Amino acid sequence: xxxxxxxxxxxxxxxxxxxxIPGIASAEVTVLGWPGGxxxxxxxxxxxxxxxxxxxxxxxxxxxxxxxxxxxxDKLQADLAAGSDAFDINLIATYSIGRYAPxxxxxxxxxxxxxxxxxxxxETMQFEGKQYGxxxxxxxxFMYYRKDLIDALMADQxxxxxxxxxxxxxxxxxxxxxxxxxxxxxDWAATALYFTKSVNPDSPVRYxxxxxxxxxxFNMMVFQSLPRSFGADWTDESGKVTxxxxxxxxxxxxxxxxxxxxxxxxxxxxxxxxxxxAAWTSGxxxxxxxxxxxxxxxxxxxxxxxxxxDTAVVAPPAGPEGRKDHIHGLGLGLxxxxxxxxxxxxxxxxxxxxxAALTYAKAGGSPALAPSVVxxxxxxRPDLVKLGQFAGSYGYVMRGATSAKALSVxxxxxxxxxxxxxxxxxxxxxxxxxxxxxxxxxx
Amino acid sequence: xxxxxxxxxxxxxxxxxxxxxxxxxxxxxxxxxxYALSNVTFQTMRAPEMVGSRNFGAVLTDPEFxxxxxxxxxxxxxxxxxxxxxxxxxxxxxxxxxxxxxxTTAILMLPMMVAPSMVGLMYRLVLHEFAGPLPYYLTLWxxxxxxxxxxxxxFWTLVVVEMLQWTPFAFLLFHVAYxxxxxxxxxxxxxxxxxxxxxxxxxxxPMMKTTIAIALGIRFIDGFRVFDNVFALTGAxxxxxxxxxxxxxxxxxxxGGQIGQAVAASALLxxxxxxxxxxxxMLKYYLERRRTTA
Numbered sequence: 217x218x219x220x221x222x223x224x225x226x227x228x229x230x231x232x233x234x235x236x237i238p239g240i241a242s243a244e245v246t247v248l249g250w251p252g253g254x255x256x257x258x259x260x261x262x263x264x265x266x267x268x269x270x271x272x273x274x275x276x277x278x279x280x281x282x283x284x285x286x287x288x289x290d291k292l293q294a295d296l297a298a299g300s301d302a303f304d305i306n307l308i309a310t311y312s313i314g315r316y317a318p319x320x321x322x323x324x325x326x327x328x329x330x331x332x333x334x335x336x337x338x339e340t341m342q343f344e345g346k347q348y349g350x351x352x353x354x355x356x357x358f359m360y361y362r363k364d365l366i367d368a369l370m371a372d373q374x375x376x377x378x379x380x381x382x383x384x385x386x387x388x389x390x391x392x393x394x395x396x397x398x399x400x401x402x403d404w405a406a407t408a409l410y411f412t413k414s415v416n417p418d419s420p421v422r423y424x425x426x427x428x429x430x431x432x433x434f435n436m437m438v439f440q441s442l443p444r445s446f447g448a449d450w451t452d453e454s455g456k457v458t459x460x461x462x463x464x465x466x467x468x469x470x471x472x473x474x475x476x477x478x479x480x481x482x483x484x485x486x487x488x489x490x491x492x493x494a495a496w497t498s499g500x501x502x503x504x505x506x507x508x509x510x511x512x513x514x515x516x517x518x519x520x521x522x523x524x525x526d527t528a529v530v531a532p533p534a535g536p537e538g539r540k541d542h543i544h545g546l547g548l549g550l551x552x553x554x555x556x557x558x559x560x561x562x563x564x565x566x567x568x569x570x571x572a573a574l575t576y577a578k579a580g581g582s583p584a585l586a587p588s589v590v591x592x593x594x595x596x597r598p599d600l601v602k603l604g605q606f607a608g609s610y611g612y613v614m615r616g617a618t619s620a621k622a623l624s625v626x627x628x629x630x631x632x633x634x635x636x637x638x639x640x641x642x643x644x645x646x647x648x649x650x651x652x653x654x655x656x657x658x659x
Numbered sequence: 660x661x662x663x664x665x666x667x668x669x670x671x672x673x674x675x676x677x678x679x680x681x682x683x684x685x686x687x688x689x690x691x692x693x694y695a696l697s698n699v700t701f702q703t704m705r706a707p708e709m710v711g712s713r714n715f716g717a718v719l720t721d722p723e724f725x726x727x728x729x730x731x732x733x734x735x736x737x738x739x740x741x742x743x744x745x746x747x748x749x750x751x752x753x754x755x756x757x758x759x760x761x762x763t764t765a766i767l768m769l770p771m772m773v774a775p776s777m778v779g780l781m782y783r784l785v786l787h788e789f790a791g792p793l794p795y796y797l798t799l800w801x802x803x804x805x806x807x808x809x810x811x812x813x814f815w816t817l818v819v820v821e822m823l824q825w826t827p828f829a830f831l832l833f834h835v836a837y838x839x840x841x842x843x844x845x846x847x848x849x850x851x852x853x854x855x856x857x858x859x860x861x862x863x864x865p866m867m868k869t870t871i872a873i874a875l876g877i878r879f880i881d882g883f884r885v886f887d888n889v890f891a892l893t894g895a896x897x898x899x900x901x902x903x904x905x906x907x908x909x910x911x912x913x914x915g916g917q918i919g920q921a922v923a924a925s926a927l928l929x930x931x932x933x934x935x936x937x938x939x940x941m942l943k944y945y946l947e948r949r950r951t952t953a
Binding site for chain 2: 287290293294296297298315318429430431432433481482483485486491494495497498500620621623624627631632634635636637638639640641
């Protein structure tokens with residue numbers, strides 16, 4: 217019995233020791249960042265600079281924590297809802313702020329933050345008028361195109377005649393090739409059809425475009441700019457869902473037309489970001505609407521030797537309402553359950569300064585910066601200049617897209633829209649179903 | 660009645676196990692029951708509002724739930740039957756080689772060592788039109804390659820992927836059962852001039868039927884609850900065409916934030932499993948009773 221008591225005492229002591237270890241380890245500010253890719257590299261560089269500052273107290277030193285990307289937001293949701301204090305600062309995204317806001321605290325970044333990022337970019341991290349985070353990276357979409365193919369098309373009279381014939385047959389109007397920066401969606405569609413082997417056997421590549429059509433919410437973000445340029449929005453000002461509109465119909469029908477004509481790979485209904493990159497780097501695709509983050513891979517001669525030198529980007533094509541580009545910000549905000557709020561706020565305020573933003577950008581991050589700030593790194597990061605231009609000129613956020621159920625709206629759209637593209641549902645049925653789901657989610 | 664020190668010690672030693680069961684099984688089960696009967700979201704997880712059986716009604720009237728059930732049932736039955744048929748054939752056909760060269764078993768087991776989610780990611784690459792070897796060679800030899808993952812082919816592609824990974828499991832079970840049949844029985848049958856197929860049909864298969872039933876059961880359960888490789892390969896599929904019951908529950912919980920509904924669906928699945936297991940046990944009892952009375 218004495219032995220048993222000793223064993224129990226040792227067990228209890230061990231339990232207390234393990235319980236105390238996280239307390240000791242969490243003497244610093246812990247940041248839960250977006251793992252992998254340029255965001256992690258940039259955040260590591262920024263944290264290293266912050267920790268090396270002479271004014272950073274030992275208890276304010278920042279340490280980093282990374283999960284896996286798969287299911288990241290679900291794990292974050294579960295941790296926040298459980299009141300976890302394993303991290304003081306966590307990642308947030310424009311379309312999930314409403315979902316996480318109840319478990320986070322707004323932060324005051326100071327007046328200078330607006331000079332660094334500009335008001336529209338700070339707004340990507342706001343919910344109900346309150347600032348919930350520092351915008352660290354901005355995502356939008358580029359229209360990638362093959363310069364060599366388009367130049368050859370523009371210079372060839374015979375090709376122009378074929379182009380006009382194809383556009384008349386598939387789009388009902390005779391079009392002439394244009395420079396990508398002047399494209400309407402019809403011009404892009406005609407170009408995609410012209411460069412499709414099954415439509416035009418003389419095409420030098422197999423497909424005119426590569427569409428991301430997998431039943432996945434991120435693919436809906438890519439698609440959204442097409443109907444938006446025709447005037448689409450999720451709701452009207454009274455909050456009534458307006459997805460069953462001529463604008464959404466135009467966008468959905470154009471995607472289906474290209475898919476049915478074979479202008480995009482047959483497996484496009486299972487394609488997302490990496491599949492699109494793989495298709496592009498194969499050199500068998502002429503255009504692709506893809507995330508800006510892919511530029512570093514698709515335009516790098518080492519990663520895409522077959523196409524990098526001929527790859528160029530413009531903003532997405534124009535519709536009747538002009539050009540539109542879906543913006544989606546990543547940022548860092550304050551966990552309500554944090555045990556080191558003061559230190560965490562000090563780090564967030566530093567992260568919103570010009571020095572920190574430039575450090576982050578130089579290390580490979582993609583912050584959208586005010587023109588006066590971005591010009592300081594334009595030589596190192598010319599893509600950030602384009603990012604800022606596109607975001608400022610064409611960036612938009614759908615009405616209701618920062619609500620708590622925004623991600624669920626994208627999910628509902630992904631399910632119904634892919635059902636239409638796959639031929640499982642009529643357009644009327646798909647729009648009716650998604651309208652019903654959105655009305656339930658956004659009420 | 661006084662408890663002896665031995666009894667007290669026994670109870671004390673049992674305490675950690677009881678505490679473990681209460682903390683890790685009873686508490687989550689209790690929370691599940693509360694959530695299944697509540698209107699609860701991530702924001703109200705600590706203050707769920709009781710709504711009775713409304714979540715069960717919502718699940719049972721949701722066409723997506725039945726569509727997911729149908730997918731899981733079809734997938735579970737088909738993969739179990741195909742894997743067991745192939746596994747049985749391989750176990751019998753390869754038995755002389757595997758018995759003589761034991762190391763071949765390790766090679767045959769390799770697919771089982773890979774995590775299902777990794778298998779899903781691997782086939783995303785293998786089947787990709789521009790990066791995958793299979794479409795490359797099909798295009799090279801036949802001029803075209805099918806769209807393996809489009810809405811009309813995805814189900815069968817997933818069945819084949821599951822089959823390629825888990826047939827070795829069925830093979831292993833059948834191989835062990837096959838080699839454990841005493842050789843004297845086969846020799847006696849041969850002396851009676853029984854043909855090979857007669858030995859197989861009348862002696863070997865009846866002696867392996869328990870193993871066959873277990874293998875079918877295990878493979879059906881694994882196929883029915885499939886998640887990882889399907890999720891990595893096609894997600895829920897175009898229009899939800901490859902949404903298994905596990906994916907339905909996951910999406911309702913995390914993506915839809917409908918925690919009550921998701922937990923109610925998992926509770927229904929649990930009750931359905933209990934009924935199937937009870938039915939199976941009853942059937943076994945009935946068959947054994949009939950055999951002993953015959």
